[in-house]
Amino acid sequence: MGPTRESCIDVLRQLHAMFQLKHVMTAKVWDERDLNPAAVTLLAELARRGEARVSELAQFHLVDTSVVSRQVAQLEKAGLVERRACQDDGRAQLISATPHGLEMLDGWRQAQITLVQEALADWSEEDVRAFVRQFGLFTDDLRAHLLVPEAIR
Numbered sequence: 001m002g003p004t005r006e007s008c009i010d011v012l013r014q015l016h017a018m019f020q021l022k023h024v025m026t027a028k029v030w031d032e033r034d035l036n037p038a039a040v041t042l043l044a045e046l047a048r049r050g051e052a053r054v055s056e057l058a059q060f061h062l063v064d065t066s067v068v069s070r071q072v073a074q075l076e077k078a079g080l081v082e083r084r085a086c087q088d089d090g091r092a093q094l095i096s097a098t099p100h101g102l103e104m105l106d107g108w109r110q111a112q113i114t115l116v117q118e119a120l121a122d123w124s125e126e127d128v129r130a131f132v133r134q135f136g137l138f139t140d141d142l143r144a145h146l147l148v149p150e151a152i153r
Contacts, residue, residue, distance in 0.1 A: 011138075029111035032104075035078055039071040043080055043097055043105050051096035053086070062146060080104060 003011070026037045042057060054072060058065040072095055075081040080101030086092040097105070120128060 025112060025115055028115065029108055032078070035074050035080075036071065039074050040105065040108060042068065042071045043075055043101055044109070046081060046095060046097045047102055047105055051084075051094040053092055053094060057095070062143075075101065 026040075030037050030040075041061070045057060045060065046052060054065050054068045057072075058068040061068065072081060072083075076083065080098055081095050082098050083093045083095055086094050
């Protein structure tokens with residue numbers, strides 16, 4: 001049967017609240033005036049993956065490659081990422097985080113971790129893990145649905 005209209009509206013409200021809170025949290029820890037905060041998400045993805053093509057990053061983030069290219073240019077100018085030619089395809093470039101980029105990311109991440117730890121101080125580790133599991137299932141399902149071509153739906 002699936003979720004009702006009302007429960008979907010509740011989900012959308014919570015997502016909206018989450019986006020607002022994420023924006024406020026980023027503003028509290030962000031200290032780089034010349035770098036768009038959205039680029040940090042890209043830097044974090046590179047730290048997790050190792051290295052990737054711009055097209056792979058764009059597909060993962062559900063944006064056009066031009067968006068990722070602009071973010072990579074900002075990160076590269078700041079010395080947080082570097083490019084190298086792909087050995088399999090000389091036309092393609094692989095992007096990876098620099099040691100300085102990883103260090104900066106760790107500082108921003110620690111500031112965010114501290115905020116979350118303080119906000120969830122009354123939660124048990126078990127409750128946090130359960131929330132992460134459920135939210136992960138939600139984001140995985142939503143991502144899979146958004147990536148399915150219209151013709152298949």
